[in-house]
Amino acid sequence: MATLKSSSDRNSGAVPGVQNGEDFKVQVFSSSSELLEKLHDKWSGKQKPYPAMYSSIFGGIILDPEMMVIPIDDHMVHRGHGVFDTAIILDGFIYELDVHLARFLRSASKAKITSSFSQSTLRSILIQLAAASLCRKGTLRYWLSAGPGDFLLSPAGCPAPAFYAVVIDEDFSQCKEGVKVITSTIPMKSPLFATMKNVNYLPNVLSKMEAEEKGAFASIWVDDEGHIAEGPNVNVAFITPEKELVLPFFDSILSGCTAMRLLELAPKLVELGHLKSVKTANLTMEEAKGASEMMYVGSTLPILPIIVWDDKPIGDGNVGKLTMELSDLLWEDMVAGPETLRVPVPYA
Template identity: 25%
Template sequence: MDELVWLNGQLIPAVEALIPASDRGFTLGDGLFETLCLQGGVVRDVPAHFARLAAGAKLLRLPLPFHAAAMDAILTETAAANHLTEGGLRLTVTRGTGPRGLLPPTSPHPTVLVSAFAPPSRAATVGAIIATCVARDEASPLSQVKVLNYLPNILARLEAQERGAEEALLLNRAGRVAGATIGNLLLKSGSIWLTPPVTEGALPGIRRARLLASGKVKEAPIDQDALRNATALCVSNVLTLRPIIALDGAALPAEPAGELAGL
């Protein structure tokens, strides 16, 4: 069966999903996205994802054309239409079409696209580098929302690939750790798990929030010395929790993050 996507109120085959050439998400990266986890046919943490999306929309002055309950219904409908009960969903919201130039239209009509995907096949562990080609701006409000422009993360991942690794850790402008390209960084120091605060440029991740609420992880600034002396490192997002087994080519303890699993 062909993949079906939800586009502006309709479920249609993905190959037939057309977005105008003047859509500002395409021309300017003017939009937001959320990636959500699908487990047992249920989309997890929709209220938390909606809250982050709404915060981003408020920052961008982008009107959301749905509320949390409607977002849940759209996501669930898309998963069911693709006969998926496990995997993930990607929700993309752009400001829609607009004239040339930077200023958006006064009455935008957002484009909403939802796609569903099966659980990705990934290695259980990753090697990582500390990216040198780009830094995360912890002072920018955009560091706390999921905007469509992911070029800094892409550049860091390309650097990782060129250096024989699968992931890159991003430093902020102060030289401390902000996070990884695809999620939050978790660092174990002795018996304590730590993660950088959002004031350091860390994305307010959904699983990160659950881990902090559980008391199993605490916030603290993380410098490069702490990275290299860590008992264990892990990359966290809503889909995976992956230990880092090497940093800049140096082996790290392959300690499983089982104590954090299930959150």
């Protein structure tokens, strides 16, 4: 009889009792208490990476990681019928929560999912979740799905949509070191799916894996017309030799909340004479690779300098001065920006 191996054995690539032809005994849990005991053993003595979760299925906030689960028949799980978004918790404040929630509900509308909660109720749930987590620095991720019901293609058998959210205790800071990127060969999403933040991220995953296999941090998508699009889960921006900040148009890619905020803040550098202009425009591969500076733009970065693309340096191959000035603008906005963008978390 084969014996069950530890998770570390499984993660090493060994499949117990299968590769060598031995019988593999599957454990049967005869009661919920027996299963919970097994789950408790798994988490015993470990630091909880997810201090709190909300589930509309349970109707409340969960602090026990053993119970942070989603039904297998949720339409988001087996059909990818769901949307999500993310907000940052920094120094006890949630950054741009209302902006992210507005995009979240726009994505839900495109996915034909109607939230059972209003935007203000979702906001209240997420603030209470952050407070219950006691997390002062991390990410707040949340999903809206068509809900559980059955395993059919149509969501008609799903009685009600489901809302899930989790707090992830996560450290992050300004990115000051440059990274390498490649041009992705994985087909990018069509505009309908690229402009809604849905859970169908397989192209994004494969694009990221392709880059890592080639020793790069991530990748850049180029659309069918030869214009620069975006990264696998970030926007991309360029400083031209004429000192113009240029981001690709958002008509066929996701309009990142951080990228939109960058466009609002960057004119400060125009006023100081450091930048000539700030704009969105189509950029060809040749124009983009001729940039003086290049960067990823995303919530947890907020800016990540890019210094090499397809094994060729961007500009002089060093982190650009204007890139870091823009990074400082965004970071200061996250840390001590306007009250309208920084929602305080009422910790007990």
